[in-house]
Amino acid sequence: MARILLVTGGARSGKSTHAEARTLALGRPAHYIATAEIWDEEMAARIAVHQARRGPEWTTHAEPLDLVGVLRATDDAPRLVDCLTLWLTNLMLGAQDWEAAAKALLASLPDLAAPVVFVSNEVGLGIVPDNRLARDFRDAAGFLNQWVAAAADEVIFTVAGLPMKVK
Template identity: 70%
Template sequence: MSKTILITGGARSGKSAIAEAQALHFGTPATYIATAQAWDAEMEARIATHRARRGPEWVTHAEPLDLVGALAATDGQGPRLVDCLTLWLTNLMLGGHDWRAAARALCDALPRQRDTVVIVTNEVGAGIVPDNALAREFRDAAGLLNQWVAATADEVFLAVAGLPLKVK
């Protein structure tokens, strides 16, 4: 039986490691759908750290924009991990794409998946109000996207200090 599991939390809260363990619980090989784009050396290092942590039981599928297409292309091949939803949102917004339409399409696609999907996202609304319009727009969009995916998900976990707290 497939599930959609959402893992949220702050920066460096252990979300990705928790999500990787969740996905592997449903079998191997597992597909890692990476939404990050390496625009600079610092981001390249972050991506390398994530890759180094994963072992041979993972197949990487890089997709910065067409998340629904990536899910369709990998369904039936075992569990998938999407890391991460907020980077996907960033890519959509900075690329001038309709993030709301993409989010609706994702929420429509998730219940139709044959294999489990574990999704990592960032909880961005717990800090200060950003000082510029783009950052405020992103914070608001991320909050809505997380709510919509959480409503669709079968289970939701909040990562705190490397520990998963089940919310739903």
């Protein structure tokens, strides 16, 4: 089975920076699998910041939905998936069966040869959201993180830029 690493934490906790360094430590060049979709100018600016931080050792693959397909297609070098919670957002807003997609992702991991580093937000540490969609998302993200953490060889929780090994 490929080495699987999950890096989780809150917003602006240093998850992506840590995950990028860990991925490159596994080998160069590496694949950056970006799940974000550009919905507005603010999101475009966020994506531009991420892209500017990365160097030429990355090949970027924009894939908002088909993680299994892109992981199979990039199984020649370490991969960074940034991030699972945006992937989940895309699935839920697209009225897709996120649980089936998550189970397919987990089932594909043992067949992969190259390492995979997943980034995911820990969204369940705050208040209970005031609307059903937000509560459903919080719950789904919690389950997805638990499932990926169970499959992972290592789990890192980042706080204030500091990585803490959880598993």
